[in-house]
Amino acid sequence: MGGVFKPYPTGTIALREVGLRDGLQLTKSYPSTAAKRDWIAQEYAAGLRHFEVGSFLPPSRTPQFADVRDVIDAVNSHPQAHGVALALNERGATDALATEVQEITVVISASAAHNEANVRRSQEQSLHEIANVVRLRDESDRDPIINVGIAMAFGCSISGDVAEDDVMRLVDQCMGAGADMVGLADTVGYAGPRQIERLCKRMASRFGDAPYVMHLHDTRGLGLANASAALDAGCRVFDASLAGLGGCPFAPGATGNIVLEDLIFLAETKGFATGIDLNTVVKARAILQEEMPDEALHGAIAQSGVPRTSGWRA
Template sequence: MTHAMNPRPRIHLTEVAPRDGLQAEACFVPSADKIALIDMLSRSGLAKIEVTSFVSPQAIPALADADAVLGTIHRAPEIIYTVLVPNLRGAERALPLRPDEFNLVMSVSESHNRANLRRSCEESFSALREVVALARTAGIAINVSLSTAFGCPYEGEVAQARVLDWAWQFFDLGVDSIALCDTTGMAYPAQVSTICAAWARRWPLETLTLHFHNTRGMGLANVLAGAVAGVRRFDASLGGLGGCPYAPGATGNVCTEDVAHMLELQGYDCGIDIDILLTASERLQKLVGHEVPGQILKAGRRLERRPAAIVNR
């Protein structure tokens, strides 16, 4: 008697390097190079790509070409192309270019929200109501990224109840999904397991994305803890590039190729062509003019063979 093998759990990765990775870079990557990089990423098997941010060009000059980039990339029908919109003005600017999704951002920490957005949490929530209404009318999906969900560099521990309360309020507003963001790499695996279990008691885990940074070396461990808890959606950044420019110590995001490599070894199906990611990561290094933090790019995959070194004695 034969038994059908259980399919490997499918993981959906969102690539954030074109926005979250490049926003903190001192250099301006030319639009044509951004477009070519995104088009390459579109061939790698990613579920979603965060293309750019429709923030004021004065605030983040590195993404001043948002209109040109979103309007020129070649969109694969199976990929969700999302853009960060900080406010109604940004949403109205992005709308004619028809992104698949708006990514809205608010911190659950009052101190960080004021440092990042110059508003209280309540003021941000009120302003985002207008963006949600616009997106609903236009038929654009809405994700909300809740920053400092695992800890705040100004306030320390952030209560899980506060994180879940803000999630309730945004779901009541009509958003489709929420990302819990570890803005400065303060999360640890047991904490991740706990909040994922609490989430699953309230909402389907399909509504949750986890966004980790590797600031304290726990990024991949946190991803694995989330996957074991049943989460299937994760943000990651090519080469491990990125970090919030308004949060002290916020070094790079977890690296996309490292995440895919680890999860595949652990029995998950990411649907990713890692060779394409590694080629894209090499290109990204040249574009930003410095080495990126990703490990697989440096060391190779687990069983990658290399010529034996000849030692002269």
């Protein structure tokens, strides 16, 4: 891990815009490359620094990410921006390593059944893949962070319960395979605040001050309650998307990622200085309105505005 700045400094909170990747994964339309560039620029001006921008997959399957290289360049045109891209296998990682992306996310599922359904591999095969991606990175002249996103970490829509011990074992196996960091994803919005709190405490005793990602979905309405619990339990890196862009493949019509704007509001009311100007982020929604007029835009702060109280930034 090199680079001129440290992407997740201790003592700070990082709110990552994943709308350009996870958001666009399930929408029916997507913005032009120029609009993506504008989206990043406006949020960067607002103070955001972390952008998940696409996935290295065959463009025939995911045309919304065909411009991933250009969008990585767009991120890198901003001096302190940190770009993240998904690579689901060694071919994807090879492609990612040919770019200047600063972080590569590989996905494994905490549920064996979902891992099979999602990537047609056993968890063991996925762990091998992670080790191979790390090796490819080490052999390359590039040094992006390798981050493993653990899907279904709070329960699985196929197999139901996912034991917390199994999640923590998988966390250790990912780190053992050479990952630099991991994230826990509530892929289908099953988690409640207690469960979040328990796993965050285990992550804290595993990682201390080192960062890990919390990737929450609002599918069942508890997204921000869970984010609040995770903040209380020491988590400092969160994924979210502008206007809650995205969805849930297992619950048509349901909301997806937690709403970035509302997450910023939550964090500020809790006394975490995000360094982000909320109103500027809200204004960026106009890009989505224009480029994707048929997509549902979520979020309460965009509708209601910030409080008239002086103390809401606690």
